[in-house]
Amino acid sequence: MNRRSFLKCLSSGAVASTLLPSISFADTDSPEIAITMDDPHTLASGPLSNDQLSNNILDAFSRNNNLKIALFVNAGRVDSEEGKALIDKFDSAGHMICNHSYSHYNYHSDRITYKQYSEDFLRCDSYIKLFKSYRRLFRYPLLREGNTLEKRDQMRALLDKHSYRNGYVTVDNSDWLIDRLLRNELGKDPSLVLENVKQFYVKHMIEQAAIYNEMAQKLYSRNVKQTLLTHFNLVNALFLGDLIKEFINLGWEVIDAPEAYSDPVFMEKPDIIPTGDSLIKALARESTSFDAIPDPPGENEDFVEREFLAAIAEKH
Numbered sequence: 001m002n003r004r005s006f007l008k009c010l011s012s013g014a015v016a017s018t019l020l021p022s023i024s025f026a027d028t029d030s031p032e033i034a035i036t037m038d039d040p041h042t043l044a045s046g047p048l049s050n051d052q053l054s055n056n057i058l059d060a061f062s063r064n065n066n067l068k069i070a071l072f073v074n075a076g077r078v079d080s081e082e083g084k085a086l087i088d089k090f091d092s093a094g095h096m097i098c099n100h101s102y103s104h105y106n107y108h109s110d111r112i113t114y115k116q117y118s119e120d121f122l123r124c125d126s127y128i129k130l131f132k133s134y135r136r137l138f139r140y141p142l143l144r145e146g147n148t149l150e151k152r153d154q155m156r157a158l159l160d161k162h163s164y165r166n167g168y169v170t171v172d173n174s175d176w177l178i179d180r181l182l183r184n185e186l187g188k189d190p191s192l193v194l195e196n197v198k199q200f201y202v203k204h205m206i207e208q209a210a211i212y213n214e215m216a217q218k219l220y221s222r223n224v225k226q227t228l229l230t231h232f233n234l235v236n237a238l239f240l241g242d243l244i245k246e247f248i249n250l251g252w253e254v255i256d257a258p259e260a261y262s263d264p265v266f267m268e269k270p271d272i273i274p275t276g277d278s279l280i281k282a283l284a285r286e287s288t289s290f291d292a293i294p295d296p297p298g299e300n301e302d303f304v305e306r307e308f309l310a311a312i313a314e315k316h
Helices: 003-011 050-062 081-092 114-128 149-161 175-188 194-220 234-249 279-286 301-312
Strands: 032-038 070-073 096-099 134-138 144-146 225-231 253-255
Touching: 032 234, 050 081, 050 234, 070 081, 070 114, 070 134, 081 096, 096 114, 114 149, 144 149, 175 194, 175 225, 175 234, 175 301, 194 225, 194 234, 194 279, 194 301, 225 234, 234 253
Parallel strands: 032 070, 032 225, 032 253, 070 096, 096 134
Antiparallel strands: none
């Protein structure tokens, strides 16, 4: 499905203008968005060392009014002295340290039982609870909350038992894929024009935010405090600061993650099976206000790869 078909399905074509990177929200209530980040790790990412990667990312937040994010820790990737030192950097800067499981299991897999998944969740909790900025938010790996009613409700009950809430994403995107494509291209051509990559990445993330903001407005007749999915990777180390500036230029208010999670929408528990993806998309699929809700084209791997390769081939 192309962009035009998606938008027609979403709201009879009414949101087409929100996909333009030059759109400004200054004449309406400012939409709000917070940064969340998954999967910190201790591996070098392309041309940057792990220290450079983390420093670049943390600098992007400190340069923007000491913005506070939610860091969702996949503890198996940082269960070492080096890993602990990495999480300490975010903890010392006051960023929320949250649970993203220990082993990053796919809860939609028939091979992964509730027992395995719950034990893995608790193993991560034991790791992150030692940090002072520890918060009881759990983000399901791959945003997959269960492929059966029984598995879904068992985990929801466990979260309640341990005073946890779901650390929902509202704005899903393909930053992880753009990062993979970037590293692949750099491996072939270290002189790759990074300006092209930056423009593509920023445009992609803004478009995704516009789509989900429009969807939330249709659901709630207001601007929901959005939570943007990002990952601890090269593309964000290079360009996350540029993305934050572009959000601000377009009239968005970039807010701290604790403020975003105070929005009542994050208390919702969509009653659909399988459960997962963006909270906004899940609520739209549950709602009778929508017909079928397709995935935005920016979440289609083939589409994103084609667009990325076309963008980096452009001459300036």
